[in-house]
Amino acid sequence: MKRVEIITRPYKLDEIKEALTGIGIQGMTVTEVKGFGRQRGHKEVYRGAEYQVDFVSKVKIEIVIDDDLLDQALDAIQQAAKTGKIGDGKIFVSTIDNAIRIRTGESGASAL
Amino acid sequence: MNIELLRQARDRYHAGEGDLSPAWFSGQMDLWIEQICEKDRPLFGSSLVVALGGYGRGELYPHSDIDLLVCLPEAGSTDTQALAEALFHPLWDSGFDVGHGVRTVAETLELAASDFEVLCSLLDARLLFGPQAEFDAFRSAVRERLLTPGRDELVRWLNGRHEERHRRQGERLLAPNLKDGRGGQRDLQTMRWLELTEPFPDKRGDFLQLSERTALAASAELLARARVALHRASGRKNDILHLEMQPDLARRLGYGAAQERGAVELFLSDLHKAMTEIALFCRLCLNHALAAANVPGRDGGGLTEVGLDFSVLVADPANILELFRHSAQTGVPIGWQTRRIIQARFPSLDTDTGWQRAVAPRFADILCGPLAPHVLGQMLEVGFLNRFLPEFTDVEHLVQFDAYHLLPVGPHMVETVRQLAFFEFGNEFLGDVLFPLRDVPCLRWAALLHDIGKAEADHAVRGAEMSRRILERLGYDDELCRECAFLIEYHLLLVHTATRRDLGEESVIHGLAATLGTVARLDALTLLTWADSIATGPKAWNPWVENLLRETYFKTRKVLDHGFLADENKVHRLSRLRDSLRSSRPDHCSVQEFEAFLAVMPPRYLMQTSPRRILEHVDLVRSFASQGGTDGFHLVWEHRPKNGCFRVTLISRDRPGLFARVCAALARHALSVLGAELCVWDDRTVVDVFWVTEPLDLLYADDTMAMFRSSLARLMADESGLDRLPVQVAPRLKKVFALDEDLVQVHLDNEASDFHTVLSLQAPDVPGLLATVSLCLYRLGIDLVFAKIATQKDKAMDIFHVRMGGEKIPESELPELQNSLRFLVCSLYA
Numbered sequence: 034m035k036r037v038e039i040i041t042r043p044y045k046l047d048e049i050k051e052a053l054t055g056i057g058i059q060g061m062t063v064t065e066v067k068g069f070g071r072q073r074g075h076k077e078v079y080r081g082a083e084y085q086v087d088f089v090s091k092v093k094i095e096i097v098i099d100d101d102l103l104d105q106a107l108d109a110i111q112q113a114a115k116t117g118k119i120g121d122g123k124i125f126v127s128t129i130d131n132a133i134r135i136r137t138g139e140s141g142a143s144a145l
Numbered sequence: 146m147n148i149e150l151l152r153q154a155r156d157r158y159h160a161g162e163g164d165l166s167p168a169w170f171s172g173q174m175d176l177w178i179e180q181i182c183e184k185d186r187p188l189f190g191s192s193l194v195v196a197l198g199g200y201g202r203g204e205l206y207p208h209s210d211i212d213l214l215v216c217l218p219e220a221g222s223t224d225t226q227a228l229a230e231a232l233f234h235p236l237w238d239s240g241f242d243v244g245h246g247v248r249t250v251a252e253t254l255e256l257a258a259s260d261f262e263v264l265c266s267l268l269d270a271r272l273l274f275g276p277q278a279e280f281d282a283f284r285s286a287v288r289e290r291l292l293t294p295g296r297d298e299l300v301r302w303l304n305g306r307h308e309e310r311h312r313r314q315g316e317r318l319l320a321p322n323l324k325d326g327r328g329g330q331r332d333l334q335t336m337r338w339l340e341l342t343e344p345f346p347d348k349r350g351d352f353l354q355l356s357e358r359t360a361l362a363a364s365a366e367l368l369a370r371a372r373v374a375l376h377r378a379s380g381r382k383n384d385i386l387h388l389e390m391q392p393d394l395a396r397r398l399g400y401g402a403a404q405e406r407g408a409v410e411l412f413l414s415d416l417h418k419a420m421t422e423i424a425l426f427c428r429l430c431l432n433h434a435l436a437a438a439n440v441p442g443r444d445g446g447g448l449t450e451v452g453l454d455f456s457v458l459v460a461d462p463a464n465i466l467e468l469f470r471h472s473a474q475t476g477v478p479i480g481w482q483t484r485r486i487i488q489a490r491f492p493s494l495d496t497d498t499g500w501q502r503a504v505a506p507r508f509a510d511i512l513c514g515p516l517a518p519h520v521l522g523q524m525l526e527v528g529f530l531n532r533f534l535p536e537f538t539d540v541e542h543l544v545q546f547d548a549y550h551l552l553p554v555g556p557h558m559v560e561t562v563r564q565l566a567f568f569e570f571g572n573e574f575l576g577d578v579l580f581p582l583r584d585v586p587c588l589r590w591a592a593l594l595h596d597i598g599k600a601e602a603d604h605a606v607r608g609a610e611m612s613r614r615i616l617e618r619l620g621y622d623d624e625l626c627r628e629c630a631f632l633i634e635y636h637l638l639l640v641h642t643a644t645r646r647d648l649g650e651e652s653v654i655h656g657l658a659a660t661l662g663t664v665a666r667l668d669a670l671t672l673l674t675w676a677d678s679i680a681t682g683p684k685a686w687n688p689w690v691e692n693l694l695r696e697t698y699f700k701t702r703k704v705l706d707h708g709f710l711a712d713e714n715k716v717h718r719l720s721r722l723r724d725s726l727r728s729s730r731p732d733h734c735s736v737q738e739f740e741a742f743l744a745v746m747p748p749r750y751l752m753q754t755s756p757r758r759i760l761e762h763v764d765l766v767r768s769f770a771s772q773g774g775t776d777g778f779h780l781v782w783e784h785r786p787k788n789g790c791f792r793v794t795l796i797s798r799d800r801p802g803l804f805a806r807v808c809a810a811l812a813r814h815a816l817s818v819l820g821a822e823l824c825v826w827d828d829r830t831v832v833d834v835f836w837v838t839e840p841l842d843l844l845y846a847d848d849t850m851a852m853f854r855s856s857l858a859r860l861m862a863d864e865s866g867l868d869r870l871p872v873q874v875a876p877r878l879k880k881v882f883a884l885d886e887d888l889v890q891v892h893l894d895n896e897a898s899d900f901h902t903v904l905s906l907q908a909p910d911v912p913g914l915l916a917t918v919s920l921c922l923y924r925l926g927i928d929l930v931f932a933k934i935a936t937q938k939d940k941a942m943d944i945f946h947v948r949m950g951g952e953k954i955p956e957s958e959l960p961e962l963q964n965s966l967r968f969l970v971c972s973l974y975a
Contacts, residue, residue, distance in 0.1 A: 043693065044645045065689040072952060075648075075696045075899065090692045118649060118951020 034129040034142060035103050039094045040066065041114045041122030046092050052113040053096065056105050060145075064093045072120035091122060097129055099142050146176040148235045155239070159207050161377050161397075167204040167369065174205060175273060178213075178232070182274040185231050188224065192217050193275035193283065194232070198244070201269035204369070207376035208383070211236065212244040212266060216275075216283065220249050242382070250283055257291055261302045264291055265334075268341050296342045297438040303335050304431045311424070319551060319682075321420060323372045324384035328420030330372065332427035333365055339430050353426070354485070361426055364419035371416060374398055386416075388548060406543075406600075413544035417553050421542075425526060429481045459490050462500045465529060466507050473519035484527050494532050501533055505619040508533065512593065513584045518563035521593070525559055536611055539600045551682040554596045560680040561592040561673075568672070574691055575698065579672040587625050588669050590616065591632035592676055609634035631666065632673055639674045643693035648700065649951065651900040651930075652827055655748045657697070658704040662716040667705060671698055700899045715752065722751050729760060734767070742766070745827040749931070753822060762794070762832050769796040769830075778861065782850050790819055790836045791846070799829040802864065802923040804932070808916035809867050810857040811837060814849055817912045821934035835934075867920060888940075889974075891967040893959045901930050901946035902954040908970050910941040921969055922947060925962070927954065 039049065046063065053061060067088040074086040098106055107124065115121055134144040154173040158165045175196075182189050197212035199205065215232070217223060225247050236243045248256070257264040267287050272280040292299070314326040324330050353361065374397040375383065378390055386394065395412035402408050458464050465487055472479050479487075494500065511520050524530040531538045541555035552560060568583040570576050582588055594615065598608030609630040616626040638660065646653045661667045674694065678686035705711060723743055730739045742763050751759070769779035778797035785792055797803060804823065811818060816837040823833045840849035860866055890907040897903045904922075908914060915934065922929060922945070930946045947954065954962065 042647065044647055047645075065687070067689060067692060071950075075699060077695070077699050086692070086695070088692060090689050090696075116647070116951065118948075120649065120952070 034097055034132060034145065035100060036095065036097045036127050036129050037103070037106060037110070038125040038127075039110055039114065039122065040068070040091050040125075041094075042116075042120065043090055043092045045114045046094070048113040049094060049110055052109040053106065056102070056109050058096055058098055058102065058106060060096065062095045064095075066091050066093045070120075070123070089120065097132055097145060099145060146173075146180045148177070148239060151177045152239050155241075159377060159380075161374075167199075167206055167209075167373060170207075171200060171203045171205045174200070174211065178273050181232060181235075188228055188231060189274065190218075190223050191276055191279060192223060192228075193250075193280050194273045195275075195280070196271045196273050197266040198269055201266070201271040203271070206372055208242075208379070208381055209376075210242045210244050210382075213273075214246045214248070214253070214270070216253060217247065217249045218279070219251075250286070254286060254290060257287065258295075261299060264295075264299065265338055268292075268338055269334075292342060299342060300339065300431075300434045300438045303338065304435055307332070307335055307427065307431055319548065320385050320387045321416065322385050323368060323375060326420065328364075328368075328422065328424035328427070329384075330368060332423050333368070336427050336430045339434050342434065357426065360422060364422045367415060367419045368423065370398060391546065407546060409546045410544050413546060414542040414553065417544055418542045429484075432478070433481055459487055462490075462494065463504050463507055465490070466504055466511065469520045469523055469529070470511055470516065472523060473516040479523055479527060487527055487529060491528065491532055502618065502620045504533075505621070508619075509586060509590075509621075512562070512589050513586055515566055517566050517589065518559065521559045521562060525555060530555075534594075534615060536597050536615060540597060543599055545599075549682050549684050552680070554599045557680055558593055558596055561595065561676045562589060564676040564679050565589060565592050565672070568676070574675055574695070575671065579668060579675070582669055582672050585669065587628040587632065588673060590625070590629045591636070591669075591673055594629070595633050595636045595673065595677060597633075605634050605637055628666075628669075632670055635660065635670060636673055636677060639670055639694060639697060640678070640690070643697040644690070648693070648696050649900065651898070652747050654697075654700045654704055654899070655708075658701050658708070659716055659719050659748055661701065661705070664702060664705045667698070667701055703899055719748055719751060722756065726756055726759060729756065731760065731764070734763065739763070745830070747824065747827060750824045750826070750832070754824075758834075762796070765794060765796050766830055766832070778857070780854050780857070784839075784846065785836075788836070789839055791816075791839060791850070793835045793837055793850075795831065795833040795835070797831040797833075799825050799831050801926075801928060802867075803831060804833075804929050805867060805916065805919040805923040806860040806864065807833070807835070807857060808919045810853055810860055811835070812913040812916040813856050814853045815841060815912055816849075816853065817910065818915050818934055819936045821932065823929070823932045823934075825931065867923075886971070889967060889970050891963055891970060893954070893963045893966075895953050895956055895959065898946065898953075900953070901948055902959070904945040904947055904966070906941065906943040906945070906966075906970070908941050909974070910936050910939050911973060914941055914970070914973060915943070917969060917973060918943075918945075918966065921966065926950075 041049070043065075050061065067090050069087050069089050072089055074089050076085050096106070103126070107126075110124060131140055132142075132144040133140045151173060154170065157163075158170045158173075178194060182194055193214075193216040195201070195214045195216060197214050199209050200212050205211065213232070215228060217225075229245070229247065233243055233245050246253075253263075253267070257267055264287070270280075270284065270287075310325050310329075310331060311327050314322055314329075321327075322329055371386070371394065372384065374394050375386055375390070378393050378397065391413060392409050395408040398412060400408040400412045403411060406414075459468070468479065468483065468487070511517060521530065524533070525537075525541070531541065537555060541553070543554040544550075545554070550557065565583050565588065568576075568580065570580045572580070590612070594612045595608060596604060597611050597615075598604040598606070601607050612633050613626050613630045616629060638657070642648075642653065642657050648654070658667075661670065671694070675686070678690065726743065727739070730736070746759070754762070765779055765781065772779065778795055780793065780795055782791050782793045795807060808818065818835055818837055820836040821834065823831075825831055840846045842849065856866075888907075888909055890905070892905045894903045894905070906918060919929070927947045927949050928951075930948055932943065932945045934941070934943045936942070949955075
């Protein structure tokens with residue numbers, strides 16, 4: 034099982050959600066985050082001083098999926114999220130040791 | 146009846162069979178207890194088996210506690226151990242939660258004397274088994290020894306508990322607590338206990354008029370049914386109606402969807418209305434009782450206004466407004482009698498037309514002042530606001546079922562006004578910029594009415610129409626009506642743009658700026674957005690959203706202050722331009738197709754290109770699309786003998802290095818670029834117009850152009866030809882340049898635009914200059930977004946808007962790039 038973590042532009046959330054549900058992934062966790070990489074924030078000239086706001090608002094989407102779905106998912110995400118400009122974000126993939134559905138106690142892939 | 150039957154009854158009750166009620170189950174419990182006591186008469190002797198609390202009132206909710214008290218005539222009068230086993234053990238074993246007490250009457254009274262909780266539970270006492278006479282004596286003892294002397298203190302205690310409950314529950318409006326929440330059953334119990342305390346020795350405490358009693362009874366009934374359904378749905382003792390449970394409960398209570406509103410929303414609206422009413426009445430009862438408690442011996446302070454006949458006073462609606470204003474100023478809430486007197490006036494107000502217009506200026510004065518929140522809140526509560534603005538009635542209790550909105554629409558709009566009134570200069574979000582706007586009339590009205598259209602779809606547009614009607618009806622001038630309608634129509638625009646559009650795209654910000662038109666509107670809409678978000682709830686406004694909104698605000702402001710939309714006239718021109726284009730739509734192009742074209746044309750393009758030219762371009766783009774080329778291009782040229790040049794129009798799809806290829810091809814055929822207007826539409830269609838020098842041999846101009854076309858086609862297919870460029874500079878020019886190096890000016894600027902780095906170039910014009918510069922940019926991976934090329938006499942004056950990786954070129958790289966470009970251009974002449 035793999036955990037896929039996507040950090041990307043806020044307005045791409047709907048597209049990515051559509052793309053993932055389109056390939057059968059039903060659960061996801063969404064968090065509002067701030068950060069920066071190479072993309073810098075915007076400049077404000079405010080109260081007579083000029084300053085750079087470095088933190089850019091992003092959205093973080095996390096899913097846990099079966100290994101077989103990984104490649105499909107990565108393709109779908111990139112297609113939905115890519116604009117070609119700096120600030121598109123990153124995808125992180127890690128391996129999950131186990132997953133359990135609290136209600137029934139199922140574990141492993143059937144818990145997903 | 147035995148314990149087995151009781152258990153079965155309980156199971157049937159939990160399952161919701163046949164709509165069994167709390168009263169029914171209470172009856173079942175009574176039967177069982179009676180039966181137990183009868184069976185063991187000697188054991189119980191002359192003890193009193195008493196039901197307390199909810200059970201005492203004859204209501205047992207599916208998972209409520211069962212409060213029992215066994216009152217012994219005196220200590221040691223019976224085997225208490227055996228009694229407990231007989232009465233309590235079977236209940237415990239069956240899984241009931243039993244509140245159990247075995248005490249003497251004396252002990253009970255002593256306990257109640259020091260603990261008001263106990264006293265209140267005794268007020269609901271009901272005899273289940275035992276001698277009636279003893280029970281009556283017990284009741285009298287409670288009344289005479291505890292209730293009457295301790296009445297004032299009890300009232301104050303009840304009030305304290307009420308306020309504490311309401312304060313605690315205030316934050317959990319999304320998940321109402323049906324027992325302890327605002328307008329929950331505790332409030333109903335509080336009212337009942339207050340009535341029992343009889344503060345008016347001369348009158349039986351009939352606080353409520355008949356109409357009020359009826360309304361209250363209906364609300365209490367809905368609340369009770371909801372609580373029963375909640376217990377059943379939760380399967381355990383739970384009085385909090387969590388968000389996830391709300392749809393289920395709506396279904397259980399028989400709500401179905403109707404018109405535009407879902408079942409859940411209808412249910413929550415009714416529930417909110419019921420609980421608001423209960424909370425209100427409880428508050429009024431408490432105020433009433435408190436007034437009496439504070440002034441012992443006087444005739445029910447506030448029950449009659451001695452000397453002043455308010456019913457005469459409220460004949461003039463203006464006075465009603467003044468009553469509210471006075472209440473806000475002094476901090477004293479509207480009294481019960483006053484409330485009734487005002488409400489008695491409603492029927493005649495409803496038939497009387499025009500009074501609203503007469504008091505409108507007074508209302509506006511209040512609305513724009515610091516007292517607005519208090520006044521509006523009370524007006525809403527008393528029901529006066531609905532009279533002044535009848536449109537409020539439809540949305541007053543309208544609940545939005547999502548995890549964001551804390552309040553129903555009516556209170557939400559009042560809360561938005563409150564946020565405006567309390568906006569501080571020191572507010573972290575643009576405090577000093579927006580502070581002056583907080584009491585501007587059109588903004589306050591927009592805040593009060595922004596969701597008035599919520600009962601229907603597309604509430605922003607609908608609300609704008611309604612607000613216009615309302616404000617015109619009230620006699621306001623056209624400008625206020627217009628501005629207010631604008632703010633309401635676009636009150637969601639900023640958040641939508643900030644969270645759902647790409648703020649890094651110039652066209653997005655330009656579009657927003659074009660819609661708003663002025664900095665004043667941007668500021669007003671920003672403040673309204675802030676107030677609306679805060680009033681919605683904590684999820685709607687947080688640092689994350691604030692960050693996005695700040696970015697939107699500053700970028701838009703910059704465009705409106707300094708950008709090409711800085712002139713208000715230009716903004717109007719844009720919409721007029723679009724309209725005039727629409728009216729000149731060619732017949733062979735459908736409305737849909739044409740609108741699609743208009744939608745992707747950037748504002749800059751629309752402003753700088755004549756309508757006739759735009760229509761020509763539309764035709765060219767259609768031809769290009771029909772020839773299906775994605776790698777190709779469409780080229781047309783036209784001789785302009787008067788200007789001594791050729792106008793070349795190129796349609797293509799955007800790709801890196803396109804401009805470099807065109808310039809190279811032109812240079813190859815000695816066609817110097819006198820001017821150019823380059824544009825990329827939002828759908829990546831390239832529409833470039835070049836003005837080039839006439840070919841050396843005018844007679845064969847068409848041949849030259851055809852050769853240019855083939856060169857370009859070759860370069861599009863294979864770019865290796867790009868690096869071989871003939872650049873010939875006349876010796877005369879070389880001499881001139883050697884004298885004055887300042888003839889070449891290369892400047893890179895990251896301040897001029899929020900979206901692009903601006904490269905400005907001035908140099909003596911030579912064929913190949915543009916090709917060289919554009920090729921250099923291409924090789925460095927710098928994208929050209931748009932450019933304005935011009936030549937004055939022999940001087941090229943070119944402006945390029947560029948990006949690297951979709952962003953402005955990093956500040957740190959600018960100096961080196963600037964030097965490289967300058968060196969490159971200078972070397973042309975050397």
